Amino acid sequence: MANASEQELKDYREEAAAWFKENTPAEPDFMMPLTFMEVGTDQQFNFLRDWQNKVWEAGYLGAAWPKQYGGGGLEQVFQNIATDEMRKANGPIMLNAIGINWAGPLILDMGSDEEKERYIKRILSAEDIWCQGFSEPENGSDLGNAQLKAVREGDEWVLNGSKIWTTQGNYAKYMILLARTNPDAENKYKGLSFFLSPMDVPGIETVPIRKLTGEYGFTQTFFTDARIPADCLMGEEGQGWLIAMRTLEYERGARAGQAGGYIITMPDAAEIFDLAKDAKRGGAPAIDDPLIRDELVKFLIEARSMDLCHKRSRIGPLSQDKPMSLPLMSKLVSSEFYRELNQFALSIQGTKAAYYVGEPDAHDDGVWQRGYLNAFSATIGGGTSQIQRNIIGEHVLGLPKS
Amino acid sequence: MELRGAIGFSEEQADLLDVAVNFCRDKSPVDKVRTLLTDELGYDPAVWSEIAELGWLGIAIPEEFGGVGLGLAEVVPVVEQMGRNLMAGPFVSTTLAAQAILVGGTDSQKADLLPAMASGTAATLALSEDHADWDLGHIDCAAFADGDALQLSGTKTFVTDAASAEWIIASVNLDSAPALIVINRSTVPDGAIRRETVIDETRRSYQLCLDGLSVPKTSLLDSSKTAETLAHLHLASNLLLSAEMCGGTASVIDYTVDYLQTRKQFGKMIGSYQALKHPIVDAHVGYEKARSHLYSAAYTFTQQGEGEIATRMAKSTASDAFSFAADRAIQFHGGFGFTYDCDAQLYRRRAIWCEAMQGDGAYHRKKLADLLL
């Protein structure tokens, strides 16, 4: 796979490790978001934007993206190494998730040269934050039924309707937008088009929505006669569904090409061991309880399953029976894993499971409680686990549509 | 704590997988499997000869003893495909018996037995006993030195393929320490071997009564290697059981998905109902995880420490995956699922057998907890 020599990779790893050791910021004195989906204060936003910018400038984000658009022009293995070292240093998340992980790769993959020129570099540098306008109040899982209207008038599109659960909507400069351009198309999918829409035009308004944890991070986004330039249309009119599906492949990690880094902080299994040693059940450390030990081992096995399935998906003869199987299941497996792990972490705390962030006597400052509630962001966002099962059932196993 | 695992796949594994996919499918169609259920021998001797000619019995035997000189990692894809097609025969028994000689045998035992095993003389292990303990060091059968002979007593259970095996390698207690001996089956009186009635009807399993049997002292394997050999056999058995279970899981899911795509109720294909679709997806996801663990275990098998962890994880995940998939397979076939004719029972019975041999999921997780927590 790699043309780079072992020595080059080793040197690169050492450089990256040293850079992250030197530059990873200390934990700030305000609460940090666990994922890109709960960036709720300007303080958090600015902190994370600076960090992403710094990582990109050092060459450790977008290392494998084309040089002419602000990337590093290296092979993917270099970025993988950089991400690995970032994780080891336990640095903050990358802020501009929708930019670096879905809009960016999508534009590199299907966009025009002009679009690449205009957007890619500023995605990497976090100068331009991107958001995603897919879900609507009435159309979520049934994304193909999206109704936000886009009508062509001269050299503009006029947008009317509303999107919801727009992550970082209030910070975004651009939105990847799925809109209905032809209400009379022969089926609901063919009436959709895809836009790279500016957010700073009159008629687009974002209203923050408070999450189950009490934090903020997404908005409802209203469009009232908002006019955007005609060239915001990506691809052809009527190609919206196709482009949206490609976007979801990037979003769910079923297709490679992301800029790198990570956008979700996940509990480390080591942390749950520490908790299990710390937490008491019947006066004894929870980790001495045989039932808890069995569960802990199950989580260890499951954590490895994810890593091994990812690695196996790159071994041709071991993944060719059903080639889309491993890529399509990764989102379902990992999101459910983190939800269950956090939930389990509560169950071993005895009465202390009932404490929450802010309570000085809570285990680990209540991170498990907050983590559990936040874990649903991944089991719902990006297509719910139920929808993922439909997709695997229909596209991998070939079962009839529900 | 290392949460990452290692996995790789050699060219030899890929070639063997390729050949095994076709061979096992062609030689073990399900009607053949069903015919063999009531056959006393339990497998087709002609297919057994072909397997020997393919060199599969010598895969993990060094070239100097007439084998191919690869390892158990390369046996895994073959056993996986045998499992996928419910193929019967003493392949795994013989492969494991050879491992016992290879790891624990004396030089002359290696020279005498391995070339024969590599070329198709069946052999087996006799390690289980009535106490039903999975700890192979728990041995009640005994051997007493009597001149140049050993007098044996006690009963071994779950001696697979004993009726076709030329040699049986049994564990006994000698001077209150575990020991392994080779028994030539031709010296065992007829009445000492009794066929057991087992849940997996594709298997042939026997009890071996050692009372009154005597073997020459030269039958002893190298006594300095007994513990190492037993530990190796435990893990090797689990590796191959995991392979067999992964194959079986893939196939019972295919079988069930087929039905969900053809059977209609309420005017719709039953596979369109999420009460069936989502659990079969969960079964499939479980299978994919188990297969990843299987090939990780194969890849790391010879590594001290890591091999044991990966193998125990493989057995635990494969047990859960196979049991769940086969259990749902019965339910999702409705009334037909309750019949002998529905293949779901073949898989469910096999899953129970495989899980019960050499430690179920909970047993291996307990071992892992002691290793990892």
Ligand SMILES: Cc1cc2nc3c(=O)[nH]c(=O)nc-3n(C[C@H](O)[C@H](O)[C@H](O)COP(=O)(O)OP(=O)(O)OC[C@H]3O[C@@H](n4cnc5c(N)ncnc54)[C@H](O)[C@@H]3O)c2cc1C
């Ligand atoms: C934290 C977070 C961030 C998000 N960020 C964004 C964003 O940036 N941009 C964006 O566009 N969207 C975003 N979303 C929206 C997300 O994609 C939708 O919430 C999701 O697709 C589900 O749609 P819904 O909320 O309308 O629920 P519904 O579709 O109404 O679903 C309700 C329930 O019904 C189930 N269900 C629905 N249809 C089926 C079916 N066919 N079979 C079985 N079960 C079914 C669902 O699984 C769910 O449990 C975000 C969501 C969250 C939670």
